[in-house]
Amino acid sequence: MENVLFVLNIVGIVAFAISGAMKGMKYSLDILGVVVLGILTALGGGMVRDVLLNQVPMALLHENDLGYAIVASVMTYFFGKRIQNVTSWVRYFDALGLAVFTVVGAEKGIQASLGILGVVIMGTSTGVVGGMLRDILVSEIPSVLKEEIYASFCIVGSMMYYFLFRFGVSHLVTLLVVVCFIFVGRVLAIRYDWHLPRRSL
């Protein structure tokens, strides 16, 4: 299971980095800007989580993740147009990344003895803050606050993780259930164009 998580984590980093790099190219950033957006989208959520938990970010201590994000961003810069043709694939990777990042964040929150709201914030931040930083850097309102529903799956998934842990369900089952829930939710939301309600003033 550790190995599966390990691989899924890399898949998630690559998918998130591609999404950040593509956004950078959309705004005509230079190659460095594209790579910075890729890195922050892929690793920014985990970095903010670790800073909040008063730890030096994993990404600085174990540099492999930084390497994957940089390589994925540079590849996107050079082959961006071709990647556009496979975005339906990237979308699945992205959903996997979201699921894994959330689970990793929720687990860290539990290890830090946080309560349920704290665990939800850790899990959800790890999943969505990278994308928020990406949008803020190009002066967009983060799409996750406006039209995207996927943070809801991170929230519910983190709660599930918290309760399954509390009820003593085995680690493996907990992981599988939550990762599947977030992945399937995210894919269905895109497929059927689900949104959260809005009300204006």
Next chain:
Amino acid sequence: MENVLFVLNIVGIVAFAISGAMKGMKYSLDILGVVVLGILTALGGGMVRDVLLNQVPMALLHENDLGYAIVASVMTYFFGKRIQNVTSWVRYFDALGLAVFTVVGAEKGIQASLGILGVVIMGTSTGVVGGMLRDILVSEIPSVLKEEIYASFCIVGSMMYYFLFRFGVSHLVTLLVVVCFIFVGRVLAIRYDWHLPRRSL
């Protein structure tokens, strides 16, 4: 006195969360975006302060504050139009929150043995950074940098707190004086439309 601070802190969280949630609704964010803006406006200042002081944010360890912010934001989402009719009330709560948050931040700065500039930054950040995050997330230039004078009261209030503490004035008197100063200043600034000077290039 502890009890008064305790209650004022909740009042401040609720008022700040309402202001964040209303801003989110103004920009047609979905319900999750409204709640995220409410949470960050109410608790973002304290979180940044704690991170700068190398501590795990209070909001993650003692979850009640998160709960108040979430409830206030959700209520704003559902009853936002009616809240608009009582904004003059919200404004007073907001001024109270600003005063209490600043005092809590300045106190933390003093406990961390910071000098006067450090104490001012801790007090002022706790009071105003939440509102800055709110504005940044909707791609506005933070109003506190542009047209609002209230950070000035946080700055002067933090200095007063520092000197009263240094001169050995009792904790209770210090608290009362500084909270009243910031509260009254903020209310008068709105009443008489005070602004800081500007110069353009």
Next chain:
Amino acid sequence: MENVLFVLNIVGIVAFAISGAMKGMKYSLDILGVVVLGILTALGGGMVRDVLLNQVPMALLHENDLGYAIVASVMTYFFGKRIQNVTSWVRYFDALGLAVFTVVGAEKGIQASLGILGVVIMGTSTGVVGGMLRDILVSEIPSVLKEEIYASFCIVGSMMYYFLFRFGVSHLVTLLVVVCFIFVGRVLAIRYDWHLPRRSL
């Protein structure tokens, strides 16, 4: 050499604060907004670096730097138009600041036993994050991501610092080589209008 670094650090803070304050005036911020932008431009990079390394920011513990940033920002507010006439001078100070900040950041990364990518991120963040915060606060896309090449010199300079350190080159020589490299690179980039490549989607 310590003394030279000490002086160059102040030069850098002043130059960065001026650049932040001028940007604030361009957007008609009030005097407080101008000072906040000055402080964050000058000290934001170092603060983010220290937070990532799980340390209380130097700027809060040793307040002199805060003082320089505040004075430089206030002076810019009052004499901004005259400073515009000497921007070619400010530009050289700015290049010196970039070089010194990067070296200080890379050194901190090495002290924290980071690997080469971590050292590059520490050095480069210290040099460029202040300017990014400045741009984000006025809702601009950070120029360093879009059209400015100078972060590249920070990246290469941080790598040089890492390798010279690893190869046991004396501290003094390492400092001189890297500071000169970044300074000269930055000045030539402005002189000959160098840019990084861009590709749009």
